[in-house]
Amino acid sequence: MNIVVCIKQVPDTTDVKINPETNTLIREGVESIINPFDAYAIEEGVRLKEKYGGTVNVLSMGPPQVDASLREAISLGADEAYLLTDRTFAGADTLATAYTLAAGIRKIGDVDIILMGRQAIDGDTGQVGPEVAENLDIPHVTDIRKIEQIDDQGSIYLERLLEEGYVRLKTKLPVVITVVKEINEPRLPSLKGKMLAKKKEINTWSAKDVEVNEKRLGLTGSPTQVVKIFTPPKPAGGKVFDGDIKDSVGKLLRELRASGILMGSEKGDE
Amino acid sequence: MSSIEVIFDKCIGCGLCVKACPFAAIELVDKKAVINEKCTYCGACVDACKKYQAIVITRHTFEKHDVTQYKGICVYAEHRHGKLSSVVAEIIGAALKLKNILKVPTSAILLGHNVKPLAEEILSYGVDEVWMIDNPKIGDFAEDIQAGLVTQVILEKKPEIFLGGGTIFGRSLLPKVASNIGTGLTADCTELEIDPETKLLKQTRPAFGGNIMATILCQYHRPQMATVRHKVMKEAAKTDSTQGKIIEMNHIPVPDPVIEVLEFVQEESETVNLADADFIISGGRGIKDPKNFALIQELAKAVGGAVGASRAAVDAGWIPYSHQVGQTGKTVNPKIYIACGISGAIQHLAGMKGSDIIIAINSDPEAPIFDVAHFGIVGDLFEVVPELLKQING
Ligand SMILES: Cc1cc2nc3c(=O)[nH]c(=O)nc-3n(C[C@H](O)[C@H](O)[C@H](O)COP(=O)(O)OP(=O)(O)OC[C@H]3O[C@@H](n4cnc5c(N)ncnc54)[C@H](O)[C@@H]3O)c2cc1C
Ligand SMILES: Nc1ncnc2c1ncn2[C@@H]1O[C@H](COP(=O)(O)O)[C@@H](O)[C@H]1O
Numbered sequence: 001m002n003i004v005v006c007i008k009q010v011p012d013t014t015d016v017k018i019n020p021e022t023n024t025l026i027r028e029g030v031e032s033i034i035n036p037f038d039a040y041a042i043e044e045g046v047r048l049k050e051k052y053g054g055t056v057n058v059l060s061m062g063p064p065q066v067d068a069s070l071r072e073a074i075s076l077g078a079d080e081a082y083l084l085t086d087r088t089f090a091g092a093d094t095l096a097t098a099y100t101l102a103a104g105i106r107k108i109g110d111v112d113i114i115l116m117g118r119q120a121i122d123g124d125t126g127q128v129g130p131e132v133a134e135n136l137d138i139p140h141v142t143d144i145r146k147i148e149q150i151d152d153q154g155s156i157y158l159e160r161l162l163e164e165g166y167v168r169l170k171t172k173l174p175v176v177i178t179v180v181k182e183i184n185e186p187r188l189p190s191l192k193g194k195m196l197a198k199k200k201e202i203n204t205w206s207a208k209d210v211e212v213n214e215k216r217l218g219l220t221g222s223p224t225q226v227v228k229i230f231t232p233p234k235p236a237g238g239k240v241f242d243g244d245i246k247d248s249v250g251k252l253l254r255e256l257r258a259s260g261i262l263m264g265s266e267k268g269d270e
Numbered sequence: 271m272s273s274i275e276v277i278f279d280k281c282i283g284c285g286l287c288v289k290a291c292p293f294a295a296i297e298l299v300d301k302k303a304v305i306n307e308k309c310t311y312c313g314a315c316v317d318a319c320k321k322y323q324a325i326v327i328t329r330h331t332f333e334k335h336d337v338t339q340y341k342g343i344c345v346y347a348e349h350r351h352g353k354l355s356s357v358v359a360e361i362i363g364a365a366l367k368l369k370n371i372l373k374v375p376t377s378a379i380l381l382g383h384n385v386k387p388l389a390e391e392i393l394s395y396g397v398d399e400v401w402m403i404d405n406p407k408i409g410d411f412a413e414d415i416q417a418g419l420v421t422q423v424i425l426e427k428k429p430e431i432f433l434g435g436g437t438i439f440g441r442s443l444l445p446k447v448a449s450n451i452g453t454g455l456t457a458d459c460t461e462l463e464i465d466p467e468t469k470l471l472k473q474t475r476p477a478f479g480g481n482i483m484a485t486i487l488c489q490y491h492r493p494q495m496a497t498v499r500h501k502v503m504k505e506a507a508k509t510d511s512t513q514g515k516i517i518e519m520n521h522i523p524v525p526d527p528v529i530e531v532l533e534f535v536q537e538e539s540e541t542v543n544l545a546d547a548d549f550i551i552s553g554g555r556g557i558k559d560p561k562n563f564a565l566i567q568e569l570a571k572a573v574g575g576a577v578g579a580s581r582a583a584v585d586a587g588w589i590p591y592s593h594q595v596g597q598t599g600k601t602v603n604p605k606i607y608i609a610c611g612i613s614g615a616i617q618h619l620a621g622m623k624g625s626d627i628i629i630a631i632n633s634d635p636e637a638p639i640f641d642v643a644h645f646g647i648v649g650d651l652f653e654v655v656p657e658l659l660k661q662i663n664g
């Protein structure tokens with residue numbers, strides 16, 4: 001089984017604070033982490049390898065400091081690491097990101113499964129997975145909460161989370177799979193893994209090392225254009241009732257009724 | 271190639287750009303702004319430097335489309351088990367609003383088997399045309415073949431705007447279509463507007479877990495595509511007089527699916543699913559014990575709502591992950607969201623801030639949830655919730 005896990009380095013949003021004067025994110029002291037969903041993808045890749053044999057390759061596109069996240073993935077059980085880094089990749093939207101990652105996956109070659117996170121917690125789009133699949137002309141399935149099994153015929157059985165429940169699906173390898181956090185419980189890095197990670201050679205590729213049309217990279221290859229970034233207006237903070245509970249509940253329901261909202265049997269026979 | 275440049279003669283080293291940059295990509299070196307490799311060309315610095323105009327982004331773009339060939343607003347009509355998804359009326363609502371300004375026809379793409387009644391329902395919202403492919407091979411969860419079909423319909427019909435629901439299915443299907451066509455796609459928009467001068471679609475969406483909003487344009491590629499967050503746009507109203515028509519597009523060949531659905535399981539624990547619920551009652555660590563979720567359930571039942579939870583409650587194993595609301599769980603936009611024993615960590619807020627009315631029940635008056643709540647009750651939830659039940663049950 002040749003597995004690629006695409007991981008993205010993101011700012012740890014638990015630390016993200018807004019500067020009230022400038023209305024911008026305070027980045028100082030904010031740590032960079034592996035996108036939380038991608039940590040589940042790494043773990044799932046390692047588990048598949050343990051079950052079916054093979055190699056887990058981690059792949060990322062980003063600035064040179066992503067090196068640290070790739071090393072962390074090695075410490076968590078990945079075998080090989082690849083970093084796509086080049087000034088021309090900068091400013092990529094999901095279309096250009098997926099185009100570039102797909103070129104990296106083709107260069108790794110003969111891939112059976114591509115695992116990705118459901119979405120990155122900075123961009124929050126969840127588009128890169130399906131777009132990578134499109135670039136490779138293979139199927140994709142999103143929001144997978146369980147990989148049941150892979151049989152000898154190269155069929156893979158999956159459980160996909162939906163709004164109202166889940167579906168069990170079957171499809172053929174190769175396939176792109178995006179995972180939700182319910183899929184597993186990621187392990188902690190082992191001591192041996194940490195040692196390995198320190199020494200590991202990270203394969204670093206620039207635009208010249210992969211087969212790409214330069215015009216499809218980075219900002220130039222991105223149809224979408226961010227024209228404005230702003231902080232959402234803070235809600236004014238509402239009415240807080242802190243007296244006697246019976247009283248508070250009564251006041252609350254009156255307020256709701258006043259704004260035309262009825263709850264429960266108050267709703268009558270509507 | 272595109273580039274970003276600091277014009278050193280104009281840069282006075284004021285540092286406004288450094289503060290404005292959301293990516294920590296600018297440093298001051300010898301009192302001049304220097305841009306490092308973390309730059310994503312977002313343009314926040316260019317805005318910040320309006321006064322001095324010392325930062326210039328030169329943008330080139332690949333293979334521009336002939337935008338004049340594209341006309342009209344199209345929506346993707348998602349449906350499941352023979353029913354249109356509730357998000358469809360919302361995106362039609364959004365499309366009709368855009369139509370008022372652009373004065374162009376509206377349409378919907380409908381794929382499936384025996385879907386004619388759905389086509390008629392769509393027309394009753396005042397949509398001008400339904401582009402329909404009716405074929406037994408098109409199953410409910412088949413984005414594998416649907417992506418190719420939608421692409422072909424779009425390339426043939428050439429709408430300038432194409433919108434889909436920000437549902438699990440929509441957010442899986444539309445990226446494949448956008449990539450296939452080679453156009454942009456803005457995820458999970460909460461606001462859509464037409465720029466009065468350029469007539470371009472201004473797409474606004476939350477990012478960074480809702481901490482920032484971004485407005486996005488797709489200038490040179492068509493269609494301008496977006497998925498739209500469920501429960502944000504106002505639904506279109508049904509009318510009796512339908513003038514629109516159904517256009518069958520069965521000349522487009524339907525390939526065999528590669529994804530096979532083995533089983534669909536509706537999760538029993540949820541009476542109403544979170545995405546569609548008008549009322550959501552959520553419990554957090556303050557619930558203290560899995561048994562106590564029964565109280566939350568009781569309240570949810572009394573108001574006909576769904577049960578949500580914070581990650582803390584899910585991680586503790588008190589309730590399944592499918593109930594988790596927040597950055598790593600579901601995003602919800604109900605009419606009323608009642609947070610019981612939830613502190614209001616930003617990751618939780620990311621998933622429910624869009625609710626019309628937020629009600630917080632928390633024993634700690636300093637809990638950050640009160641900063642976003644429209645109404646709050648300070649008190650022990652084990653007293654407040656039963657009292658609430660008593661009073662609403664009359
Ligand atoms: C990358 C990342 C992603 C995350 N994603 C999510 C996510 O998707 N969803 C999410 O929810 N969290 C998420 N979190 C976790 C989040 O930061 C918080 O840890 C979590 O939301 C806290 O849950 P809580 O409010 O239930 O618990 P706590 O923070 O412990 O709050 C419990 C609250 O209950 C109150 N309370 C206690 N007893 C009572 C009582 N008897 N009556 C009334 N009030 C009482 C307390 O005053 C307190 O305010 C994420 C974190 C990270 C780092
Ligand atoms: N620059 C990147 N490098 C590697 N993987 C990425 C990158 N951007 C996104 N991904 C993958 O795509 C998933 C979805 O990201 P997004 O579409 O940005 O929300 C992530 O969870 C990653 O698995």
